[in-house]
Amino acid sequence: MSKPHDYLLIGQGQAGTLLAHFLEQAGKTAHVVDQYNPRSATQVAAGIINPITGRRYVKSWRVDELIPFAKKTYRDLESRLGIPIYHERPILRALFNSREENDWLARTAEPGYGQYMLDAAGLEEYxxxxxxxxxxxxxxxxxxxxxxxxxxxxxxxxxxxGAITEEVFDYGKLEVAAQGVRYKGLEAQTAVFCEGQHARQNPFFNYLPFGGAKGEVLIVRIPGARFEKILKHRVFIVPLQDGLYWVGSTYGWKFDNDGPTPEARAFLGERLEDILKTPFEVVEHRAAIRPTVKDRRPFLGRHPEFPSLALFNGLGTKGASLGPFWAKHMADFLVKNSTLEEAVDIGRFGGE
Ligand SMILES: Cc1cc2nc3c(=O)[nH]c(=O)nc-3n(C[C@H](O)[C@H](O)[C@H](O)COP(=O)(O)OP(=O)(O)OC[C@H]3O[C@@H](n4cnc5c(N)ncnc54)[C@H](O)[C@@H]3O)c2cc1C
Structure with a gap:
């Protein structure tokens, strides 16, 4: 048996990574069990942080707090890990008629919106x-x-x-007691499940109303372009490294697998042909399932019956902006026993 850890984290996508970071910052030890999956949401997402969303151009939930906190967290991680992570990029939002333009202009004049919205867009190479x-x-x-x-x-x-075991977690091997958990020679006070959409198969937490929205994207090369900004036209065009662009995405609420489909490939390709005047080449077609929740709020909390089991999930369509703030909230809850905000507490859906 190895030395006991404070936490055992199951899953190391966006949720597990950020939680591990904040637990370490709080001076706690964590061991992670994760099976890398190229079809996880974290691997397929563009990671757009967009403060103004929807057809009505409203501010996303709590952006005024979430964005500065996210930026600081990613900058800290950039210095810790020595890689660039956070790329500040304006989003050009295509407006398709005079009504949309008027709505946009009206919104820019509202209090609290001016810092996020410009009426005169700089199209540059677009x-x-x-x-x-x-x-x-x-x-x-x-x-x-x-x-x-x-x-x-x-x-x-x-x-x-030496803080990660790379395998599929075997729920049958987890021993749960009031004071802690044991798993294949590992001991910890609390096991925290950060499994993304896979949580629907978790026998302890599958009573929660997990959703799931499948998304497909294309990674393309556009040899004649050097776009710097993100364009939201019929689809998003997002500059990545090495002259590649992320183009997406689709939203599928009913699906029977997590793989790419010819329909989505054709849909995204056609949208891009409609937008671009210059040729492009599809390098990759990828798909994953977003861990959505019915009320579109994250899932944080301990199991109602087994307090040594906890969950951090439900980052949905917005893991890049929600992740840092709620991972810190979760770490404070675990380490300092602070109260969870009701909006994100899994207790809002009752017990098992
Ligand atoms: C197409 C698409 C586009 C997106 N675009 C954006 C965007 O632009 N901006 C944005 O903010 N968000 C975006 N998202 C959402 C974002 O990707 C998610 O909110 C976030 O990545 C969820 O992270 P997670 O860690 O909860 O889950 P996941 O990414 O699913 O990670 C879970 C990890 O746990 C592992 N795991 C799960 N169960 C087990 C187990 N039992 N044993 C071992 N390992 C396990 C998985 O293999 C994986 O590594 C997008 C998602 C998709 C699919």
Whole structure:
């Protein structure tokens, strides 16, 4: 039996990575069990942080707190891991008619919106290389976060520390007692499940109303372009490294597998052909399932019957912006026994 740990984390996507980071900052030890999956949401996401969303151009839930906290967390992790993660990039939002333009302009004038929305957008290279929309707005304080790269670099760091077991977690081997858990020779006070959409198969927490939204994306090369900003036209075009762009994504609420489909490939390809005036080449077609929750709020808390089991999940469609703030909230809850905000507490759905 190895030395007991404070925490055993199951899953090391965006949720598990950030929670491990904040637990370590709090001086706690954690061992991670994770089976790398190229089809996990963290590996497929663009990691866009977009403060202004939807057809009505409203601020995302609690962006004024979430974005500065996210930026600071990613900057800290960049210095710790020695890689760039947080890329501040304005989002150009295509507006398709005068009503949309008027709504955009009206919103920019509202209190609390001016810092996030510009009425005069700077199209730069998009002006020549894309088919023009009616008009454009520009979003500020937006970013693209390399959450897949962050998880990869953090995994390498955990390997160096000998703090990760890379395998599928076997629930049948978990011994649960009031004071702690044991798993294959590992001991910890609390096991925290950070399994993303896989939590639907978790026998302890599958009573929670997990959703799931499948998303498919294309990774493309656009040889004639050097776009710097993110464009939200019919789909998002997001600059990545090495001249590649992320194009997506689809939303599927009913699906029978997590793999790429020819329909989504055709849909995304056609949207891109409609937008671009310059040729592109599809390098990869990827798919994953977002860990969504019905009320669109994260899932944090301890099991109602087994307090040595806890869960951090439900980052849904917005793991890049929600992840840091709620991972810190979860770490404070675990370490300092602080109270969870009701909006994110799994207790809001009752017990088992
Ligand atoms: C197409 C797409 C586009 C997206 N775009 C954005 C975006 O632009 N901006 C944004 O903020 N968010 C975006 N998201 C959402 C974002 O990806 C998620 O919110 C976030 O990555 C969820 O992280 P997670 O750690 O909860 O889950 P996951 O990424 O699913 O990670 C879970 C990890 O746990 C492992 N695991 C699970 N169960 C077990 C087990 N039993 N044993 C061992 N290992 C296990 C998995 O293999 C995986 O490594 C997008 C998602 C998709 C699919």
């Amino acid at each position: 002006a020549e290389k894309t088919v023009p929309a009616y008009s454009y707005g520009e979003v500020r304080h937006s970013a693209q976060v390399d959450i897949g790269r962050l998880a990869d670099a953090y995994r390498a760091y955990l390997r160096e520390k």
